[in-house]
Amino acid sequence: MMKEANEMNQLATNGISRCPIDHSAFGHVQSNGKPVSANGCPVSGRAAAFDPFSNDYLQNPPEYVRWAREEEPVFFSPKLGYWIVTRYEDVKAVFRDNKTFSPSIALEKITPTSDEANAILATYDYGMSRTLVNEDEPAHMARRRLLIEPFTPEALKHHEPMVRKLAREYVDRFINDGRADLVNQMLWEVPLTVALHFLGVPEEDMDMLRKYSIAHTVNTWGRPSPEEQLKVAHAVGNFWQLAGKILEKMRQDPDGPGWMRYGIRLQKDHPDIITDSYLHSMMMAGIVAAHETTAHGTANALKILLEHPDAWQEICEDPSLIPNAVEECLRHNGSIAAWRRLVTCDTKIGDVELPAGSKLLMVSSSANHDERKFEDADNFDIRRENASEQLTFGYGSHQCMGKNLARMELQIFLEEFTRRLPHMRLAEQTFHYLPNTSFRGPEHLWVEWDPAQNPERKNPGILDLQAPLRLGEPSASAISRPVVVQEAKIIAEDILKLKLISPDGKPLPRWTPGAHIDIECGDTGISRQYSLCSDPADTACLEIAILKDPASRGGSAWLHENIRQGDRVRIRGPRNHFRMDPSAERVIFIAGGIGITPISAMAREAKLRGIDYEIHYSGRSKASMSFLDELEALHGNRLHVYAKDEGNRNDFARLLGTPDEKTQIYACGPERMLEGLAQCCENWPEDALHVEHFHSVLGELDPSKEQAFEVELKDSGITLTVAADQTLLQALQGANIDVQSDCCEGLCGSCEVRVLQGDIDHRDVVLTRSEKEENGKMMSCCSRSAKGEKLVLEL
Template sequence: MNQPGSCPVAHGAAAVSSVAPNGCPVSAGAAAFDPFGDGYQQDPPEYLRWAREQEPIFYSPQLGYWVVTRYEAIKAIFRDNLTFSPSIALEKITPTGPEANAVLASYGYAMNRTLVNEDEPAHMPRRRVLMEPFTPEALKHHEPVVRELTRMYIDRFIDSGRADLVDQMLWEVPLTVALHFLGVPEEDMDTLRRYSIAHTVNTWGRPRPEEQVAVAHAVGNFWQLAGQVLDKMRQNPDAPGWMQYGLRQQKLHPEVVTDSYLHSMMMAGIVAAHETTANATANAMKLLLQHPEAWQALCEDPGLIPNAVEECLRHNGSVAAWRRLVTQEAVVEGVRLPAGSKLLIVTSSANHDERHFGDADLFDIRRENASDHLTFGYGAHQCMGKNLARMEMQVFLEAFTRRLPHMRLAEQRFSYVPNTSFRGPEHVWVEWDPAQNPERRDPTLREAQTPLRIGEPSAHAISRPLVVQALQPVAEGIVQLTLTAADGRALPRWAPGAHIDVVCGDTGLSRQYSLCGDPADATQWQIAVLREPHSRGGSAWVHGQLKVGDKLQVRGPRSHFRMDESAAELVFVAGGIGITPISAMARRARQLGLRYTLHYCGRLRASMAYVNELQALHGEHLQLYVSEEGRRLDVAALLATPSAGVQVVACGPERLLQALEQACETWPADTLRVEHFSSTLGTLDPAKERAFEVELKDSGLVIPVRPDQTLLQALRAANVDVQSDCEEGLCGSCEVRVLAGQVDHRDVVLTRTEREANDRMMACCSRACGDRLTLAL
C-alpha cells in the first residue's frame, strides 16, 4: 500500500485532511469533484483539466471511486478486462432506498448481466454468437430506413425557420432506428422515451429520494414491456431484427443465449442503440454550429462528414465515462490500488489528452487520428453498435448540410440530465431563413444523397480544398501544379518523400503524387504529373481538364518513404517521373550539408523534368544518364562495393528498382529505400492461398481468414476497425502490430529489417506463413 508520503502526486498544502482507502491524501480538487454538478455536465474535459495535468488519478470521497483521466491509462484499463472488471458498469452509482427497491421487485425486475457488464468467460462466447448483425455488411440494409426517417422528419420543420433538433428529430429517429434494428414494433414511442430516460437516471444519475419511487415505477414498466415485446417476437423468430437473430442463435447455443439474457438485452439494447446515438448527434450539431468554419466546410464537401463524426465523438462524445472494478491489486498512474477499488474512467477527459491528441482542445474535422477516441471504449468490450451510430450520424449530418446549410444556433443555455456517464443537451434550438432553403431552387436536393462508408472512416475522408495557382510544363509530357490553400492559410509542413492524394474532379478517382517543391515553403505545394499513355484516368484528367483557378480536394501529406538523415552518405537514384520525391530529398541533403550524389536517368533529355534547376542546385553532386545521348546508369557498377553507413534512396520504374534491389542484396540490411509507382499485388487466387486465423489480443476475438479473403476484409467483416487507403500494399495505412506468428509479407512499404522483425504487417495484402497470427487489436 502507498504511504501518504509516497504518493506520485505532491499534494503539499493542497491536501485536505481525509485520505483515500490506500492511505493517499485526498487533494482539494479531488474532494471538490462532483460529476453531478454543472461544471462536469457542461464540459467534462475542461472540468478535469487540472487532473490530467496534475493528478491523473485521484480518489473522490463523494463517489467512493478512483477517477482516471488520461488516455494511455484508460486504454490500458480497457485492454485488461480481467484485472479491471466491467461488472459494475451498470451498477447504480447512487444506491436507491428500500421503498424504490420494493417497487422494482413488485414488477419482477431482474436485470441480468449484458455484453456491457459481463465478465469472462461468459462475455466473449455471447459476443461472438450475437455479433454478426453489427458488421458493416449486415448494417447496409438499415441505411434506407435511416435516410427515409431523416427526410420525413426534416420535412416536418424545414419551412418553419426554427426547431428544437432534439425534440423534433434527434430523439425520435434514433429510437425508431433502434426499434427497427432490434426488430421491435414502432409502438408506444412516447412511453419508451420516458422509460429510457428513467433507466438512465436510475443507473447513472442521482435521483432525489422523492424521485426514486417514480423512477423505479418507470423502470419496472420498461422491464415488463421489454418482456412482452420479446414474447411477441418468439412467435415469429425468422423475422428481421437483432432480437430475432438472438432467438435463432438460442436454438443453436441454448447454454450461451438464455431467456433471461435475451430479456435483459432487449431492455439494454433499446437504451444503448437509441440514447447514445441521439445524444451523440445532438452534441455534434451543437459543436459544428458553434464552429461555423467547420460547418461550412462540411456543407461544401460532404466527403469530410465521416471524419467530422469521429472528431465530434472525440471532442464532445455522448459517453463521458465508464466504470470498472479492480479484481486484484494493480498500479494505475503510479498509484497502487487494492482489490475491490472502484474506478470511474473518464473517456471524455482521455479524448482531450494532449499526450495523444495534439492541440487536443482544438476542434479539427480534418484531424488524422480523430478515430483514436475512446468514446466507443476499446478492446473486448468496445461498443458493438458503433457502426450503426456512425451510419446514423453520417446520414443526419449529410441531410442537414445539404438541406439546411444556412442553419445557425439560436440563443440558449444548454442543459443536461445529470449523470456520470451519458451526456447530451436536452434541447438544441436552431434557426434559419426558410426563403433561403436550397431545395426551393432545386427540389432534387430533398432526395439527393452522398454514398456512405459504414465503419471507421478511411484516410479518403480527410481532405482539404486547394486551388491551382499555376500550371506549367516542366518537360515533354510533364506538367507542374502549384497548389495553395483555398482559404489562404499556411499549409502543413511535409518531409521530403511525402505524397498527397488528389481527388480527380467528378471522376471519383484518387491518385497519389509526390511533393516536389521546397518542404520549408508553407505557402504552396508542388507536384508534377506525367501524361501516361495508358492512364487509369488521373493523368489524363490533369492534362486534359484541369485549369488555373480550379479547386481540388487533396488528402495528406503523408509519407512512408523517408531518407535517413543520419546516414554517412546518401545515394539518390531517380528514373523518369521518379525525380519528384528524390528532388525534395536531395534539396534537403544539400541544406543539411550531407554527403550525397544524385543519379537521374531518362530516355530523352527533353522528357526529364527539372534538369536545369537540378544542375544549378546540385552541380557536381548530380549525374545525368540520358539514353538518347548514349549514357546509361550501370547499377551494378554504382553499387559494386558494399559500404556500411550508405543509404540508397530510389524512385522510378519497376525495372530500375529491381536492378537496385538485386545490386544491394550483398549490402547491409536496409541499405536500399524505394518508393514504387505501382503494386504488383493482384487479385487473390483462392486456389493458391491457404486459410489461417488471427487472434486479436486486445479484443479477445479469433477470426478466420478464408483463402479468398484478405486479412483486412476479414477484420472488417468481424466489425473490427482498421484504417486503409490504397489497398494495394503501397501506402502503409493498414499497418497492424503482430505479437506472434510468422508473416508472409507482400507489401512494398516495409524494409527488409522491418520484415525480419516480424512485428508489423499490412492487412490489405500480407498473410500468415502458418495457421495463426496474434495481432495487437
C-alpha cells in the same frame, strides 16, 4: 492545505472514496519517486477537485481534463473513488485487455441506490443481469458471436428506408416554422423509434417504453438526490416489467422481425448461452444503448457543425463528405464521455501502479483529443483521415455492436438537414447537459432559418436526391482537401519545392515535426507521401520538397512535369508516424539527400525546445542538397555537411561508436544509408534509432511464392481466408471490416491491426525492431502469416 488534508483523512476514515493504495511503505514518496501529499495519498490538487458532475466537465470533458492529459494522465479521484485515465493509448490499452480490466462495472451505479429505492425495485421483481456491455469472458464472446449478425452492415441495409422515412416525416413537421428545438421535436424520438423497430417492439408498446428509458440512464450514470432515487426506482421498475411483458408477446410470434426475436429463435439451439433473464436484460439495455447514444450523438454533431459554418457549408455542397464528418463529430464531440472498468489483478497503466480492485473511469472523450494520436486534436476537421479511430464506440472485443446503426442514422439525419435546411443556424441559447459521467448531449438544441429560403420551395426535386451510405473506412475523396500551389520552384538539382495554401486563405491543419501529407497526382490514380518541411507554427501554408527520382513509379515525375504555380491539387493528412520525442535529452539527426525534409522540421523543433542536438546531412554534392543556406543560418556549427563529390563522407561507425542511453537518433534517407545506420546501432539501446523510409521495399505479390492463411477476427466472431494472391487488407475490406489504409506499400502505417496470436511475417518499414519482435501488431496491406498458419486479430 492542512484543512484539505484533514478532510481527505476523514473521508478515508469513514471508508468513503479513500485512496486504494497502502502508502505506508513508501515514506514521503511514491515508488516512482513522486512526492505524496500531507495525508499520504498521491492526489494532486486538481485530482482532488475532479468532479464529473460539474458543469465545466459536462460542457467540455476534454478541456476539463486537459491538464491531466498533459501532466497527470492517470490519477485518483477521491470524490468519485475511481482512477481516471485520460490519454488515447492508455484508454485503448485498457479496452484491449478485458481480462485485466473487467467491464463488469460498466453499468454499476455511480451513485449507490438507497435502501428505500432498492426496496421499491424489489416490489417490481427487478433483476437486471449482465449484458453484452458488462459481462466477462467466456460468456461475453459466446453471446456476442451468436447475436452479432443483425448488426453487420449488410444486415442493416434493410433498416435504411425506415430511417429515411422517419427523418423525412419529422422534418416535415417543422420545415416551415423557421425555428425548432431539434432535440424535443426530432432527435429524441426518432433514434428511440429506430431502436424499438430494430429490437422488434410492437408499435402499440413504443410510447410506454419511450417514457421509461431516460430513468434507466439516471439510475445508472447519474447523481439523483434521495428523493429523485425513489421516483427513478418506480420508473425503472415499470420499465423492467413492461420489457418482460413485451418479450413474452414476442415469444408468441418468434418469426417476426427484430433483434429480440432473432435472440428468441437462437435460444432454442443455445439455451445455456441465451437465457430468459439475459433476453429480459438485453431488452432494457438495448433500448438505452441504441437510443440515447444516437440521440445525443446527433445533437452533438449538429451543434458542432453549426458552430463551424464553413464545415456545415462544405457538407451541404458535397454530401460525400458526410460519412467522414460523422466520424469527426463522434471524435470531437461524441455522445459517450467515459467508460468504466474494474482492475482484476495488480497492474500498471503507464507508470502508475494499480492494485486489484481499483475502479477506472476512462475518459474516452479526452482520449479523442489527445495530441499524441490526433494532429491538432482540438481543431474540428471533417477531412481528418484518422477520425474513425475515435474511441467513442469503445475498442476491442467490447466495442459497441450498434456502431454502424448509429452511423447510419447520423448520416441520414445530416443528409436530410443539409439538403432541406442548408441555411439553418444555431439560435442564441445556453446549453445544458444531464449530470452523469457517461452519456453526453444537450437537453435542447434550438435552431433558426428563413422558411422562404427553403430549397424545396423552388426545387421540389431535391427531396428525391439520396447520398449513398458508407459504413466503414472513409473514401479517399472524403478525406482529401483541395489546396492551391502558391509557389513551385526548383531549390536544388532535381528538387521541386511546393508551397501549398488553402483556396479560401483559411488556416490549414496543424502538424508536428516528422509528419507527412499524401498528394494526389491528378487523374493518374497515384498518390505519394511527402514529408512536411515548413514551420509547424505557420498554419497558413504547407511545404514539401520532391526529388525527381530517375526510377520514379510515376509520382515524382508527374509532379515535376505538371505542377505549376496557381494549380489546384488534393492532399490528405497531415499524419505522423515519425514523431520526435519532445522529452529527449540529446538528439542526433541524420539525413541523406531528400531525407532532409522531415529532419529540417525536427531540428527546428529541437532548437525551439532547448534540446541538445546535432545534424549530419549527406548528399551527392552541395548543389543537390536543399535548404543548405537556411540550415546553416538556423543551426550554425550544429550542422555537419558531407558532400560526396568533395570527398567528404559521414563516418557512421565513428559517429555512433559509443552508445549513449540518453541520446535518440532520427534518420531519413536512402535505404542503403538506413541499413548502414541499423548495423552501427546494433549495440545501442533498443529503439534508440528512429527512421523514416520514403521508398517501399515491396515487390508485386507473387501468388506462386505465397501461402494462403486464415485470420480469426476475435471481436467480430468470424474467420476469413486470405488467399495467396490477396493481402490481409483486401480480405478485411472485402468483409466490410473497418480498417484505414492509404499507401498500400508498408510505408504509411495507417492500416495497422493488432495481433493476438500467431507469428507474423513483417514486410513493412514502419514498425521498429522491438515492435516487430513483440509480434503484437502488423501492417495489413503487406505483412502476412509467417508460416501460413492462422492469425488471431483484435478486430
